[in-house]
Amino acid sequence: MENTGPAIETKKLTKTYGEGRTKVNALKSVDLAVNKGELLAIMGPSGSGKTTLLMILGLVTVPTEGTLVLDGDNIYNGRARDFQKLRREKIGFIFQFSNLIPFLTAEENIMLPMDLVGVPSQKARSRARELLDYLEVTGRAHELPERLSGGERQRVAIARALANRPAMILADEPTASLDTDRGLSVMRLLRQLSTEQGTAILVVTHDERMIGEVDRVLQLVDGAVVSDESQTKAGSPVSKDPPQGASQSAAKPPESTVQVET
Ligand SMILES: Nc1ncnc2c1ncn2[C@@H]1O[C@H](COP(=O)(O)OP(=O)(O)OP(=O)(O)O)[C@@H](O)[C@H]1O
Numbered sequence: 001m002e003n004t005g006p007a008i009e010t011k012k013l014t015k016t017y018g019e020g021r022t023k024v025n026a027l028k029s030v031d032l033a034v035n036k037g038e039l040l041a042i043m044g045p046s047g048s049g050k051t052t053l054l055m056i057l058g059l060v061t062v063p064t065e066g067t068l069v070l071d072g073d074n075i076y077n078g079r080a081r082d083f084q085k086l087r088r089e090k091i092g093f094i095f096q097f098s099n100l101i102p103f104l105t106a107e108e109n110i111m112l113p114m115d116l117v118g119v120p121s122q123k124a125r126s127r128a129r130e131l132l133d134y135l136e137v138t139g140r141a142h143e144l145p146e147r148l149s150g151g152e153r154q155r156v157a158i159a160r161a162l163a164n165r166p167a168m169i170l171a172d173e174p175t176a177s178l179d180t181d182r183g184l185s186v187m188r189l190l191r192q193l194s195t196e197q198g199t200a201i202l203v204v205t206h207d208e209r210m211i212g213e214v215d216r217v218l219q220l221v222d223g224a225v226v227s228d229e230s231q232t233k234a235g236s237p238v239s240k241d242p243p244q245g246a247s248q249s250a251a252k253p254p255e256s257t258v259q260v261e262t
């Protein structure tokens with residue numbers, strides 16, 4: 001992971017589904033830059049394009065138009081790319097339901113992304129243990145997901161997303177399946193690790209109560225960005241629609257304080 005510059009940057013990102021009468025403009029010319037260490041909430045009504053945006057940023061869906069630079073790497077510049085490899089190395093995913101593999105233990109679930117990029121298993125195991133510690137679920141290492149609570153499952157899923165030290169983590173409604181307290185604690189955890197690990201974290205959420213925990217809120221309506229506001233600590237906007245550069249420097253957190261190293 002490079003140390004300077006945004007984790008992700010898009011210019012005029014556009015996604016159109018279908019043709020003719022069934023054509024849907026799911027994203028309309030989205031410009032977005034998210035720095036390492038920044039926690040961004042993506043909000044908007046159902047159908048406004050939140051998941052589409054997340055899936056494009058996650059290199060799962062190809063945009064119709066526009067540029068996407070991931071960790072300094074211009075992805076759609078005509079060169080053939082190994083998207084699977086890029087995803088495994090650069091991006092962590094967290095889902096609404098933890099999506100843990102049911103027949104693998106918590107520890108094995110966290111090891112999986114490391115196995116996929118060829119980390120030797122002893123090293124992967126020791127990093128998984130460190131992450132379980134960091135997320136305060138050490139005692140659950142050898143349990144299968146069905147034996148974990150919803151909050152514990154999400155913590156293991158977060159540990160799995162962190163495994164390969166991604167430049168960016170994408171989370172689609174990670175608190176929606178949890179009650180308010182557990183949801184807030186997951187959100188605070190994401191807050192803490194974006195700062196400590198220097199990871200950009202983009203979270204789709206419908207829940208206004210989570211907004212107090214984030215640096216910045218992006219609002220989508222009908223596939224277009226209608227506002228992009230930095231938040232103060234208290235959760236209220238600092239300024240309305242600040243210029244791109246200004247909002248990013250304002251939201252930049254202090255340098256990394258804690259490292260989870262193997
Ligand atoms: N694969 C697809 N084919 C055609 N249209 C699609 C496809 N995926 C999404 N859309 C359309 O694109 C628009 C944006 O959908 P998207 O799933 O991104 O919304 P969302 O903001 O995530 O909504 P929700 O809050 O309900 O999850 C919608 O009009 C949707 O119907």
Ligand SMILES: [Mg+2]
Pocket residue numbers: 050051052
């Ligand atoms: Mg969605």
